[in-house]
Amino acid sequence: NAGVMQNPRHLVRRRGQEARLRCSPMKGHSHVYWYRQLPEEGLKFMVYLQKENIIDESGMPKERFSAEFPKEGPSILRIQQVVRGDSAAYFCASSPTLVGGFFGPGTRLTVL
Amino acid sequence: ELKVEQNPLFLSMQEGKNYTIYCNYSTTSDRLYWYRQDPGKSLESLFVLLSNGAVKQEGRLMASLDTKARLSTLHITAAVHDLSATYFCAVVFREETSGSRLTFGEGTQLTVNP
Numbered sequence: 001n002a003g004v005m006q007n008p009r010h011l012v013r014r015r016g017q018e019a020r021l022r023c024s025p026m027k028g029h030s031h032v033y034w035y036r037q038l039p040e041e042g043l044k045f046m047v048y049l050q051k052e053n054i055i056d057e058s059g060m061p062k063e064r065f066s067a068e069f070p071k072e073g074p075s076i077l078r079i080q081q082v083v084r085g086d087s088a089a090y091f092c093a094s095s096p097t098l099v100g101g102f103f104g105p106g107t108r109l110t111v112l
Numbered sequence: 113e114l115k116v117e118q119n120p121l122f123l124s125m126q127e128g129k130n131y132t133i134y135c136n137y138s139t140t141s142d143r144l145y146w147y148r149q150d151p152g153k154s155l156e157s158l159f160v161l162l163s164n165g166a167v168k169q170e171g172r173l174m175a176s177l178d179t180k181a182r183l184s185t186l187h188i189t190a191a192v193h194d195l196s197a198t199y200f201c202a203v204v205f206r207e208e209t210s211g212s213r214l215t216f217g218e219g220t221q222l223t224v225n226p
Contacts, residue, residue: 031212033214035214041219042216042217042219045213045214048213056213091154091155095212103147103154104154106154108152
């Protein structure tokens with residue numbers, strides 16, 4: 001049983017471009033959480049999704065950020081018109097129920 | 113406000129010594145986790161603590177939970193260099209209506225010197 005998978009592991013974008021981060025949860029997991037870690041800081045919750053539903057997006061910036069978890073395929077965190085302040089590590093975690101969570105390896109986004 | 117505070121934020125210790133990292137949280141919690149993170153890596157789950165008085169041990173690390181004081185400790189015994197990492201506590205607050213959303217502390221950056 002493969003763990004939580006994220007890709008790409010490293011992503012470089014120029015200011016104004018779009019970034020798409022993918023998260024494939026563990027098999028059988030229907031709950032996905034996205035967290036952002038700025039350099040030298042702890043992780044901050046962004047969004048919680050179940051299949052085809054956004055349950056809680058209270059941690060997401062109001063503009064430029066969106067997330068989805070379609071019926072088929074990975075969860076996607078999309079950042080439009082990236083700025084330097086978006087440079088961070090983005091982690092997703094999945095769980096089968098409301099309990100627990102397994103973290104993926106993260107995507108490190110660098111905005112030039 | 114749902115808040116998790118760790119101290120110290122930076123800890124430099126010698127091999128063979130003991131030390132404790134503290135994690136305070138602001139209101140009732142259903143679960144508390146301790147994670148380890150190495151530079152540039154993801155989070156490795158160390159412990160999950162569910163109830164008052166819970167104590168778990170793995171190797172040189174021992175975690176405990178006092179829900180009345182809203183305090184968890186991570187105790188390091190006879191530290192070795194391999195324990196150098198950043199340690200996070202994270203809490204699922206009971207007020208949270210959305211699943212297992214974690215609120216993280218700022219992290220304690222531990223350096224064990226020979």
